[in-house]
Every structure is written in C-alpha cells, then in structure tokens.
Amino acid sequence: MARTAIVSGARLLGRGATPRLPGPGESPGELVGGTEPAAYVRADLRFLRNELRLVFFRRRNQLLLGVVALFPLLIGIGLKAAAPHPQGGGNGTGASAFFNQLAGNGVFLTFTALTLLLILVLPVAVAVISGDSVAGEAGYGTLRYLLAVPAGRTRLLIVKYLTIVAFAVAATFAVSVVALLTGVALFPVGPVTLLSGTTVSLAAGLVRVLLVTLYVCAAMAAVGAIGLAVSTFTEHAIGAIATVMILIVASEVVDQIPQFATIAPYLPTHWWDMFDSLLRVPADTTTLWHALVSFGVYAGLFWLIAWARFTSGDVTS
Amino acid sequence: MTGTAEPSGAELAIASSALTKRFRGGQLAVDHIDLAVPKGSVYGFLGPNGSGKTTTIRMLLGLAYPTSGSAELLGVPMPSGATSVLSRVGSLVEGPAFYPYLSGWENLARYDAADRTASRQTVRERLGAALERVGLTAAAKKKYRHYSLGMKQRLAIAAGLLRPRELIILDEPTNGLDPQGTREVRALVRQIAADGITVFVSSHLLAEVEQVCSHVGVMRAGKLVFQGSLAELRRTAAARVVVHTADVAAAAEVFAKLGLAGPVPGEDVIAAELGDAEPERICAELVHAGVGVRGLSVESPSLEDLFVGLTGEGFDV
Numbered sequence: 001m002a003r004t005a006i007v008s009g010a011r012l013l014g015r016g017a018t019p020r021l022p023g024p025g026e027s028p029g030e031l032v033g034g035t036e037p038a039a040y041v042r043a044d045l046r047f048l049r050n051e052l053r054l055v056f057f058r059r060r061n062q063l064l065l066g067v068v069a070l071f072p073l074l075i076g077i078g079l080k081a082a083a084p085h086p087q088g089g090g091n092g093t094g095a096s097a098f099f100n101q102l103a104g105n106g107v108f109l110t111f112t113a114l115t116l117l118l119i120l121v122l123p124v125a126v127a128v129i130s131g132d133s134v135a136g137e138a139g140y141g142t143l144r145y146l147l148a149v150p151a152g153r154t155r156l157l158i159v160k161y162l163t164i165v166a167f168a169v170a171a172t173f174a175v176s177v178v179a180l181l182t183g184v185a186l187f188p189v190g191p192v193t194l195l196s197g198t199t200v201s202l203a204a205g206l207v208r209v210l211l212v213t214l215y216v217c218a219a220m221a222a223v224g225a226i227g228l229a230v231s232t233f234t235e236h237a238i239g240a241i242a243t244v245m246i247l248i249v250a251s252e253v254v255d256q257i258p259q260f261a262t263i264a265p266y267l268p269t270h271w272w273d274m275f276d277s278l279l280r281v282p283a284d285t286t287t288l289w290h291a292l293v294s295f296g297v298y299a300g301l302f303w304l305i306a307w308a309r310f311t312s313g314d315v316t317s
Numbered sequence: 318m319t320g321t322a323e324p325s326g327a328e329l330a331i332a333s334s335a336l337t338k339r340f341r342g343g344q345l346a347v348d349h350i351d352l353a354v355p356k357g358s359v360y361g362f363l364g365p366n367g368s369g370k371t372t373t374i375r376m377l378l379g380l381a382y383p384t385s386g387s388a389e390l391l392g393v394p395m396p397s398g399a400t401s402v403l404s405r406v407g408s409l410v411e412g413p414a415f416y417p418y419l420s421g422w423e424n425l426a427r428y429d430a431a432d433r434t435a436s437r438q439t440v441r442e443r444l445g446a447a448l449e450r451v452g453l454t455a456a457a458k459k460k461y462r463h464y465s466l467g468m469k470q471r472l473a474i475a476a477g478l479l480r481p482r483e484l485i486i487l488d489e490p491t492n493g494l495d496p497q498g499t500r501e502v503r504a505l506v507r508q509i510a511a512d513g514i515t516v517f518v519s520s521h522l523l524a525e526v527e528q529v530c531s532h533v534g535v536m537r538a539g540k541l542v543f544q545g546s547l548a549e550l551r552r553t554a555a556a557r558v559v560v561h562t563a564d565v566a567a568a569a570e571v572f573a574k575l576g577l578a579g580p581v582p583g584e585d586v587i588a589a590e591l592g593d594a595e596p597e598r599i600c601a602e603l604v605h606a607g608v609g610v611r612g613l614s615v616e617s618p619s620l621e622d623l624f625v626g627l628t629g630e631g632f633d634v
Binding site: 040042043044046047049050054058059140141142144145146147148149150151152155156312314315316 | 375378379380381382399400403404406408410411412414415416417418419426427428430431432433434435437476
C-alpha cells in the first residue's frame with residue numbers, strides 16, 4: 001500500500017518536473033506562470049496577439065491601411081471615367097491586358113489594382129511596418145526592456161515577422177476586396193474570360209482572384225523579411241524604411257534594363273507581377289514555381305540575416 | 318522539502334569574474350571587474366558618468382556581450398541563461414522606455430505579454446498591484462506621452478515589479494528627478510529591500526546611495542576601485558592631519574621628514590594623510606622646527622570625499 005502511494009507520489013512529482021529542466025539556481029516554486037509546453041504556447045500566442053494589437057491598433061498603421069485601400073477605389077473610378085467603351089478584348093500581358101478586360105468585367109479591377117499598387121504602394125506599406133519593426137523599438141528604447149523581460153531574441157524576431165506578414169496580408173486583401181467591390185459596383189460582372197481566352201464561371205473567377213491575392217501576399221511577405229533584416233541594423237525606423245524602398249526601386253529599375261536580363265530573375269521584384277500565369281488555362285506552373293521559390297528564398301535568406309544580426313549584436317539603444 | 322540545495326555561489330545575487338567590455342572603437346569601457354553582490358543586500362554601484370556602470374549593467378542583463386570574462390545572475394551564467402533567469406530579475410536600464418502612444422497600463426501589459434512565464438490569468442492583479450505600489454493607479458489610463466518625468470521613472474520601476482522578483486537592477490533611478498521624486502524613489506528602494514529582494518542600484522550621486530545601501534562598488538574609468546560594505550568603505554577612509562599655520566613651506570618640510578603621504582598645501586593651511594603617525598609627535602616636530610602652529614586637527618573624510626578620492630576630481634582622463 002505504502003509502496004504504491006510513494007510511487008504515485010513520485011509520478012506526480014515527475015509529471016510536474018519533466019516538461020522543463022529547471023536551470024541551476026532556478027526557484028522551484030515559480031507560481032506566476034506555467035512551465036509546461038502548452039503554457040509556453042499560450043504565452044507565445046499572447047505575445048503575438050499583443051504585437052498584432054500594437055501594430056494594427058496604432059493610428060499611423062490604420063491610416064496607412066486606409067490609404068492603401070483607397071487606391072483601388074480611385075483606380076476604379078478613374079478607369080470608369082476614362083474608358084467608357086464596353087468592348088476591349090485583346091490577349092496582351094501585364095496591366096494593359098487587364099485594362100482591356102476590365103471594361104468587360106469588374107472582377108478584373110482586382111488584377112489591375114494589384115498590378116498597379118505592386119509597383120510602389122503595397123511595398124511602401126510593408127516597408128513601413130517591417131522597417132519600423134525592430135528599429136522602431138530600438139528608437140523608443142523599448143527593445144532593451146523587451147529583451148530584459150526576457151522576450152528572447154529569436155522569439156521576438158519570430159513574433160515580429162509573423163506580425164509583418166499579417167500586415168502584408170491585410171494590406172493585400174484590403175486592395176483585393178476594395179477593388180472587387182468597386183469593380184462590381186462600377187462595371188458589368190459575369191463569367192470571367194481569362195487571358196488565354198478561356199471563359200470560366202464567376203465563382204471560378206473569384207477563386208482566381210483569391211489565388212492572385214495570395215500570390216501577392218507571398219511577394220509582400222518576402223519584402224517584409226527584407227525590411228525586418230534592414231530593421232535590425234539601425235535604430236532609426238525612417239532610415240530602415242527608406243533603405244527598403246531604395247532596394248525595391250533599384251531592383252525594379254535594374255529589372256527594366258535589357259542588359260541586365262541575365263540577373264533579372266534573381267531580383268527580388270522580378271516575379272511580383274507575374275501572377276498573370278494564374279489567369280491562363282492551363283496555368284503557367286513553371287513561372288509560378290519560379291516565383292514562389294524566389295519569394296521563399298528571399299524571405300528565408302533575409303530572415304536568417306535578421307536573426308544572425310539580431311542574436312549576435314549588442315543592443316545599444 | 319529536499320532537493321533545494323543551493324548551487325555554488327548562490328549566496329551571491331550577482332557575481333562577475335574579470336568581466337570586460339571593449340567597444341569596437343577599441344575603448345575599454347569595463348576592465349576586468351569582479352562584482353560580488355550578496356543576496357539580500359542593497360548594493361550601490363557608484364561611479365561618475367562614463368565610468369562603465371551602464372555597460373556593466375547591459376552585460377549583466379544580456380543586452381551586450383562581454384569581450385571577455387563572465388557574469389552570473391542568481392547563479393545562472395549570462396548571457397546564455399538570459400531567458401531562464403531574467404524573469405526573476407526586474408530592471409531599469411538607462412532611463413524609462415515605453416510606447417508613447419499607449420497608456421501606462423497598456424505599456425505594462427505589453428512587457429508582461431512578452432514574458433513567456435507570466436500568467437495571463439493574474440495579469441490584472443499583478444499590473445494593478447505594480448501601479449499601486451508606485452502610486453500610478455490614477456494615471457493608468459493616461460497616455461505615456463503625457464506622463465511627467467517622475468511618473469515615467471515610476472512606471473519603469475512598476476515594470477520591474479510586475480511579478481515577484483529576487484533581484485532588482487536600477488540604473489540611475491533618480492536621474493533627472495526633482496528632490497521630491499528622488500525621495501519617492503528612495504522610499505521605494507527601501508520598501509523593495511524590506512521585502513528581502515536584492516537591489517542593485519547604480520548612481521553617480523553618493524548621497525543617494527549612502528542612505529539606502531548596505532554595500533557599495535565604486536567604478537572609475539572602467540575599473541572597480543572599491544567593493545565592500547559601507548562600513549568597510551568608511552574604514553578605508555584615511556584620516557588626515559590638518560595644520561593651520563602661516564609658514565606652510567616649513568610645515569611641508571616637516572611633513573616630508575615625517576614621511577606623511579599626500580601633502581596638500583593651501584593658504585595658511587596644509588593637510589596630509591595621517592597614516593601611522595601620531596598627531597602629538599607631528600605637533601612636537603612642527604614646534605621643534607619653529608613652525609608657528611595655529612591649530613592642528615585630525616579629520617576623517619566624509620563619504621563624499623572618499624568617493625571623490627576614489628573616482629578622481631573630475632575629468633582627469
């Protein structure tokens with residue numbers, strides 16, 4: 001009897017102790033928070049929620065999202081006013097193809113808006129959030145307190161990046177949704193004629209809109225990683241934001257120069273507007289994969305740069 | 318109730334061994350210091366501005382990495398043990414830093430959310446108690462940017478008290494405060510210490526430390542020039558003999574003959590370290606040499622004098 005009691009007691013003790021080995025000198029009676037993995041996950045989610053609130057509830061960022069969402073509305077109104085002719089047709093690529101299709105179907109306003117806003121507006125929005133992410137904290141001095149809490153350097157960087165991606169997704173979807181609503185309100189809507197000439201149902205067309213939006217989200221997530229990396233090198237958020245913008249514009253310019261055609265596919269901006277491959281039947285999967293690999297490599301590479309820099313350097317702010 | 322055996326060095330809250338920081342420019346900011354802060358003490362970390370106090374604190378908190386040497390907080394090596402030990406340490410480093418667009422409450426909630434081991438269930442009570450303790454309950458909903466300097470400082474201390482701590486590190490907690498605010502902070506330090514928490518407080522003002530500290534460490538140009546209890550510091554105070562006379566030059570000769578160290582001639586007065594010499598004999602020698610002695614006294618320096626003696630008069634580097 002007594003023996004079993006001891007065993008079960010030990011088991012109970014063991015259960016309390018196994019999930020995390022307390023470090024030397026660590027007090028065993030820490031009752032403030034749990035130490036099991038589940039409690040850690042909850043705590044990590046709490047930190048992420050707090051970071052999301054910090055970014056999304058900040059007036060400046062809300063204003064930024066609002067301005068970004070305003071663009072598709074203006075583009076829709078502008079196009080409606082300038083091109084009243086209902087028949088366009090044509091099989092071109094890029095924005096001009098969408099312009100032609102737009103008159104026939106409001107759904108195409110999403111593609112037009114995304115193509116136009118990808119040049120500068122969306123990257124600027126993502127650059128602002130990502131450039132500010134670490135540099136802003138360093139500038140306020142809150143970075144040293146977060147690390148003294150301790151938030152953990154790697155953990156903080158993960159939370160920062162997830163929040164940047166969330167903002168990039170929010171901005172991209174804001175453009176898509178506003179463009180779609182504007183398109184539906186201002187232009188005729190019906191079965192969608194794709195760039196390859198195939199006509200699909202409106203529902204299938206809307207799925208394409210979703211896929212294209214997700215594609216742009218992936219492109220912007222890569223920009224976010226670049227911004228995060230730049231942000232770890234300075235405590236001036238404005239400097240980080242400007243640097244990201246310069247990198248993007250430089251990449252776009254180089255991408256336009258025929259002499260640099262050999263390096264063009266390796267530029268971060270090269271694949272951004274290649275989502276027209278999603279608007280063909282059959283979809284151009286080679287381009288699609290190249291693009292997604294490019295986004296993935298840029299996101300991974302720059303996140304690692306951010307991590308290497310952030311976990312090895314002194315915090316001097 | 319077994320298994321709580323203290324690891325070696327556990328009686329020290331902070332221990333460092335030859336802790337050194339050389340900045341990238343080559344400047345030696347902290348030069349082989351061996352801190353020994355006993356548990357339960359109030360340790361005053363003294364030194365003029367620029368003597369390496371903040372750099373030391375940054376290394377203790379894992380914000381900066383030492384060039385060489387090692388440091389332990391509560392028996393846990395830093396910076397490798399940062400994530401496990403820092404939740405038991407509250408800190409104020411180089412002035413308060415918060416998000417100006419958040420309220421005091423939201424700011425504390427932000428830091429608390431970053432703590433992986435802090436419980437969300439108790440956040441309301443803990444934040445409330447911390448604000449209560451520093452007298453900011455009424456200002457909890459106010460935006461941080463509208464806080465006065467004293468309130469900001471107190472909020473930073475509240476952030477250090479968000480959960481039970483074993484060690485509180487306060488870097489210049491009264492910097493920029495008016496006498497009223499200085500008194501409040503001093504009272505807070507006493508309260509914290511009364512709860513059995515080790516307090517490590519840095520300051521360039523001896524008067525501030527003298528009233529609350531049990532131990533002191535004195536920094537000068539990156540070196541720890543004294544460390545021990547306040548009583549020990551007083552004991553190192555070399556008594557000085559002060560002779561008032563019209564014939565300072567002759568008195569100086571007598572001092573030299575007697576081998577008194579550090580003579581400081583002034584106008585109608587000369588002082589030197591008493592050392593092992595007997596005041597009676599000095600007087601007799603002076604009279605014997607024909608020096609007209611108007612007065613002779615033996616003075617023990619104030620702590621202020623000691624401090625200045627240890628750290629140098631001013632900008633002598």
